[in-house]
Amino acid sequence: MSEVDILDLCSREPIHIPGHVQAHGYLIILDSVGIVKYCSANFNELARQELGIEILERYITSISAVLGKPADDKFIEYIINLSWHGKEFKPHNPYVVNIKGHAYNMILSLSGEYYILDFEPEASDLYTDPQNTVGAALSQMLAAKELQTILENTVIEIRRVINYDRIMIYKFHDDGHGEVIAEDKQPGLETWLGLHYPASDIPQQARELYKKNYTRLIANVDDVPVPILAISNIPADLTNSSIRAVSPVHITYLKNMGVQSSFSVSIIVDNELWGLIACHNYSPRFINFRQRETAKLIGQVLSSGVGLRNQEKIHQDHLTLQSVVMEVARSLLKNNKIPDVISDCGQGIIAACKASGIALYFEGALYLFGEVPDDQDILSLVEELNARNDGLIVSQRLLEELPQAQLNSGKFAGLLACKLTENIKDCVLLFRKEVSLTVKWAGDPAKIIRFDSNGNQYISPRNSFDQWSQQVKGNSEKWSEIEIQTLLEIRDEINFAIGRKTIELRILNEKLRDAYAELDTFAHTVSHDLKTPITAIKAFAELILRRSSEDEIRKMSGKIVDNSARLSNMIGTVLEYAKVGQKLLNKEKVDMTSLITEIKDQILVGVVNKNLQINILQTPDIDGDPVLLFQVFLNIIENAVKYSHKTGFPVVSIDGTIVAHDVVYRITDNGVGINSEEQAKVFGLFTRVGKINEFEGNGVGLATVKKIINRHGATIKIESEEGNGTTFVLSFPLAG
Structure with a gap:
């Protein structure tokens, strides 16, 4: 075994x-x-x-x-x-x-x-009735405000009431082991204050009985227990019996400590066993029922005091943490960018949550404040969190509980993390550093297995209670329920802000769509209506030009005719630009080989530089409106020819490939190129870049191209260096 x-x-x-x-x-x-x-x-x-x-x-x-x-x-x-x-x-x-x-x-x-x-x-070994002194004892116990002082007062008053040799407050930790946190004793006895005892000293079933029976007396460990006679083979349940016999293991345990009589009073907080008032005497001692009830009353008052102090601390922590949540809400309301909350509120969050640092993973980027692990370590934790159904990690032993996260920064032992929303990796992570402790045990807690004369193993209480120190590493302070709740509330505030900004963007998008449609209508109307007076101006200028014999008048009339023609051309292009926004898309599979060949033939008819070479390579088909796609490729190829025709041997290449889920076309020339500062401007309406006096144009063509590209759910970008030519990269969604 x-x-x-x-x-x-x-x-x-x-x-x-x-x-x-x-x-x-x-x-x-x-x-x-x-x-x-x-x-x-x-x-x-x-x-x-x-x-x-x-x-x-x-x-x-x-x-x-x-x-x-x-x-x-x-x-x-x-x-x-x-x-x-x-x-x-x-x-x-x-x-x-x-x-x-x-x-x-x-x-x-x-x-x-x-x-x-x-x-x-009814006879007791106590010389005085504790009922006569309990009032004064309770007053002395509760005189202080600090919990530790109350506990120290309690052991003094309990010892005064029942006159045991040693009185201790024994507190249970979360893992079941206990610690002596207050003590009063006879002079000359070795102190046990601060010593820890393993959970096996008071196992779970014993702790459950302490929750049902608030007092427990062992009058004399040397007494031989009396057997129970029964009319059946079913053993009697003595859970509620005040004289229930003691486990032989526990009797041996007490004897090993030299204790002859033991008395305990349960400390119950929120219906859980918080600890015990543990009383030891080094000679037999019996306390009768009424006296035990008095001690139970003291224990109940102490339980209430502990519960009250705990509630006060929880309330104070709650107020502190709620103020942090409110600060987060104000920050999110004030700032346009969600990640700004980390720089604004990071210090307050980590101070209130007793953390070393905070990390926000949002839209693929990390935003950090305070002391946190390396970026790669955090990203591994993001992946671990994303794999969990509940989207929550609460750990005070990070390296032990999440070895798969590959956390290399060993000084961080605590993690409190939650996802923002389901199916998205965005999350918030709080970190705590390792707290290295030296735990002083009453004897080596591991040495409780013994062997009998036949070599068989059996349980034996420790027979040595010499202080035994253990260095405990890899732990952080435990995250409290209110700290966990606070992180979830911060998550909710961030999600609320995301939702609010999403609504704001939708409203703005609707307004922009309406304004865009109105602008299209306005541009179409104005462009159409302007053509008539411009045509009239041009006609009258031409009439003056034909009838006048004076050179000055003819010269000015000629300028009016030229500028009227230029203005008419600009109005025409604006009208075409407006039509793009109003035209319904008639998508179909477009034969790009035929379309690009037609454009090439059209351009070569009026070519200026006879050395021009237009290379058509691969031409995969595109799902789109054939009329608008013709306009896109005509504009870009014409631009490539125009801005490279002053080169001795202009070369324009058109090549299409299928990359993942896109059809990608690259239209490359060896012309003048565009510097990096001007590349972002080329798609603006009436915007021209470079040496505009050397090349004709009105700055509408590429704006029209961009508009058509957007309507197709496609993208367009530029790769260029001034003096080294330009490449336009067009990516169209592959037809499903």
Whole structure:
């Protein structure tokens, strides 16, 4: 059997059905009509001595006889009925009975559908009744505001009340192990303050019992437990019994520490076992029921105090973190760019969340603030986060829990990260540095496996409690629930801002579309209406030119005719530009070989430089409007010819290829080229670049090309250097 298996066996020990009770008391378990189903062997011996009977399966009157009580209705009613208020069981103060001349408290509780009667001595080893001093003790306990001071006051007051040799506040950590965080003791005893104890010292099933029974007394570890007699093979559930026997492992554990008597009071916060008031005495000590109830009251008040301080801290943390969320909201409302929130609010976020740094992965880029891992490490975490269905990572042991993330920056041990939206990698990540701790254990927590004389393994409590130090690395401080919630709220604020900006862009886009349509209509109308007066001006100027004999008048008339013609040509091109926006697209598969060949033939008719060479290479077909595509390629090829015709041997090449999901055409010339600063301007309406006086044009052709390209869902870009020619790259979506 492996060590893990043995430890698991220990953690599953059925301590609620030990089959024995502690020797200082007696036990009887009755059914609902008062028949004895279980009893401790010592009570059965009493019945044999007093009445000469075996008590099992006897009616309650037999019990009364053993206790020297008449079987009156009041006694029976108390046992069977009085403890029920509606459907809820409410134990009363113990009923005092006499057993062999000594007063015993009869304590009533439930065992499933049965009734447990525990009989404990009324006599106590305490010299004073703690009820007389509990008021002053509570006042002293709660006098301070700081939780640690309250805990320190508590151990002092508890020790004053019950006079045990050592009183400790034992707090459970998240992994189940405990730590002594406050202590008061007899002078001369070694302090255990600050020592840690492994979770196996108080296993899970024991912690569950502490949540049900708020006090637990072990009066004398040397007492021999008394067996329970039963009428069946089903063991009695003694979860609620005050004299339930103790696990042999725990008895050995106490003996190894030199403890003769142990008493504990549960500290319950938010229905969970926060810790224990653990009391040790180095000689046997018995505390009666009423005195234990007083101690339980102190524990309940302390539990309330701990819960209140925790709530105050949570409330203060909540206020701090909410102020950060509000600051994020204000930043997102103020800035046009979402990533600006990191530079604006990064310092506040990492301070409030006790983080070292923050990273925002947004639209393929990283935005960082504070101390964070390397970019590649962060990107590996983005991939890990994206692979998770819940889109959330909460880790305080990053290298251990996410080794697949390939995080090389070892000083970061904590990660709190969430995706912004589903199916998109955008996310926010908070980092914490490693906190290296030296944990002081009460003995080596790993050395609890022993071997018997036959070499078989068995569980044995530690027999050495010498301080044993362990260096704990690779951990960060744990992320609190409110910190996790805050990150999710920051995520929501960012998503809200993204949604708001998306709506704003849609509204703006609609306005631009309407304005664009109006502008097209306006340009078409104005261009059309201007043609008539321009034609008239030109006609009158030509008439003056023919009839006048004066040179000056003829000269001016000629200029009017020339400029009227130029203006008419410009109006015509604007009209064509406007028509592009209004024309419906009639897409079809266009035979590009035929289209480009036709353009080549048309250009070569009026070519200026007879050395011009137009090379047509591959011409894959394009899905588009044939009329508009003709206009696009005519404009670009004409431009290539125009801006290279002054070269001795102008060469224009047209080559198309299919790249991934696009048909890409490259139209290259060896002309004058375009410098980098002017390349972005060439598609503007009426914009001309370079030496505009050396080449004819009106700056509308490429603007028209750009408009047609956009309507086809295509793209166009320029590759050029001044003096080294130009290449226009056109990418059209491949037909589905």
